[in-house]
Amino acid sequence: MAERSYDFLMPSVNFFGPGVISRIGDRAKMLGMKKPVIVTDKFLEGLKDGAVEQTLDSLKAAGVDYVVYNNVEPNPKIRNIKEVKKLYEESGADSIITVGGGSAHDTGKGAGIILTNGDDITKLAGIETLDKALPPLIAVNTTAGTGSELTRHAVITNEETHLKFVVVSWRNIPLVSFNDPTLMLDVPKGLTAATGMDAFVQAVEPYVSVDHNPITDSQCVEAIKLIETSLREAVANGHNLDARTKMVEAEMLAGMAFNNANLGYVHAMAHQLGGQYNAPHGVCCALLLPYVEEYNIIACPDRFAQLAEIMGENTEGLSTRDAAELAIKAMKQLSEDVGIPHSIKEIGAKPEDFELMAENALKDGNAFSNPRKGTKEDIIKIFQAAYDAE
Template sequence: MQPRYPTPEHGTRIVVSPSKIALGTGAVTEVGDYADLYGNKALVIATQQIFDIHGQEILETLRDSGIEAVTYTDVRPDPTITNIEEAYELWRTEDCDVIVTLGGGSSIDTGKAVGVLATNPGSIREFGVDRAGYEGVPNPTPPLVAVNTTAGTGSEATRSIVVTDDETSTKFLIVSQNVVPDVAIEDPELTRSLPQSHTAFTGIDALTHAIEAFVSVKSYAVPDDYARAAIERIADSFPKAWANGDDIEARTEMMIGQLQAGQAFTNSSVALVHGMARPLGAQLHIPHGLANALILPYVMEFSAMAAPEKYAEIARLLDAADETTPDRVAAKKASEAVLELCTSVNLSSYLGEFGEVPDRETYLDIVPKMSSDAIDSGSPDNNPRKPTESEIEDVFIRIYDDALAPDSPRRTSETV
């Protein structure tokens, strides 16, 4: 069984979290008040789509607090080095002193990365964990107020940044306590604007964060409790929020659940699912949450033998087993329950619109590179069952045959 408390080989644990979390309907009206604590001129970072919906409200609350604002709205899903460099140039030339992000993980990660460049010399690529290691950002970033409009990424509570290298079609990860936002604004009313597809993507992303944090070899008591609460909360509220986007109670519960999941994985880690999801998303242009959904059940099935107690508890939290079920039997039910949840919200069926799935032969050609990239990310090292590169290749192939191919069982069994 994995350690529930800091052990001698791990030493003291540092539990990271935003300095302040404003949670509840109406929290967005406090953005200006928080920005005013830190500076006078804000760089507001968002996608154009999200800015068109919520941007004026943000600018008004900043203006009411006497904060000037400069906007960068060219963030793309899965933000790129180009996005980050462009936004940083605006920060520098406009002499801003506080960052306000509006959106989900893409906008928040762009804001964090701008902060890295603002206080640390070098290009953003140099801070990736594959080059600089974990905690590879030496200097704290400028103040950042993260206004969250999704219920999935948890980026407003984490020390992680995911960046797409547009030249190589790969993603890399930056991890440092120095990039955790100062303020997280969690207003569930903002998530009403999420389309059903993105409610699905972000919801399963949050569940993946919680499950991976819970089974990680780096898990311990504090993130374990965040993860337990998140798994139970998300399992109940996710289908409700997907089925009825105006269910504000379900939206609120999802926002809390994804926040807990974010706090879980930033204090523990993600593992094999995320290691595989980054290259799959980069190669097939699949949204991160959807990539997680495609991979999660198979990695859970692969990993359960190495941590049956943990996976059995996940099954019980998902109502797929009870205390009378032996752990090894219950552990196998965990992956089945997650697959059933993914099917209930039609996740694979979104591939027709969100993703570029090649024919099988072309896919097989890129499997070795995706597997190598997964290993290089470091995330598989945190998995309870340590995979070989060959085993990762096998899982990628199974995912294609079972979930990616147009005639695969998961895609043909789901309809939007």
């Protein structure tokens, strides 16, 4: 076996399962939180008996004071993290609790970063750039999902340049995450599909990444199997608690996998679509996935042939290449079954933007772990294939 060494990051404490949200007040108190800023959006804040209401009830019961920031935007912007920082300082807060999906968690992480590491977050884009600890952070997750509640990534959009960038640091990992599937029962079909496909891509990309290892492999395999058997069910009937629970397990496994084995061109390119057209992240990932992986096959055909089997395809008697192609077909079928659109045209992509987006994708931190090393022209061709798809 080849010699290898790597840092393996695990989230510290994770509460999982129906009803765990009721324990957040006690846990906040245990961490010494006296006045957290609750980072969320207006929709979630207004949900009767939703994640925010249940979080606040539990904090009140534990005697923990709080202040609410309710202006998180999808693909969170620099202005959001600055607003949270201002509220944190003006209200005398001492910690942060994010309630929502990836956008809420990344807003909370981004605010934490500029509270302790300096005001200009664009200078901190990249890997392990943070010198100082963030304020104590708890993440209550409501989508399955990005994995952001337990990852070291903070994905922020610069609203002036439309560039989405990532600050990757072990210091971003929340101290505690809550994944309570009962908070996800009313997630609408489209959002269930988009976030579920994000989790799927976050299991596929680390599986074929140059940084994969036996620990991340086992996480990816289990995540893919869970998604293959439960995403369609969660989309078909959101109140299927078993399917929701399996999707949470899958997104946590995928989050742990990519926290360590990293991602690839799907994410590097999806960040360009998200930044440029403010499109939902999971949809961007799902639309690009088959075209990026078709391009990647020659780098590691065996891994793709294994993916076909993991997805439940019968590869008996097939050549490695044909089995690998079957994996791409199965990915397209999953997207189709959960109602993802077919072409990046449908989210507003324009061919005249491909050149600049390709240049920026190759600079995105996720590009470096992709199994095949591409040129700008290769990336433009992949954008074009995802655009021409019918």
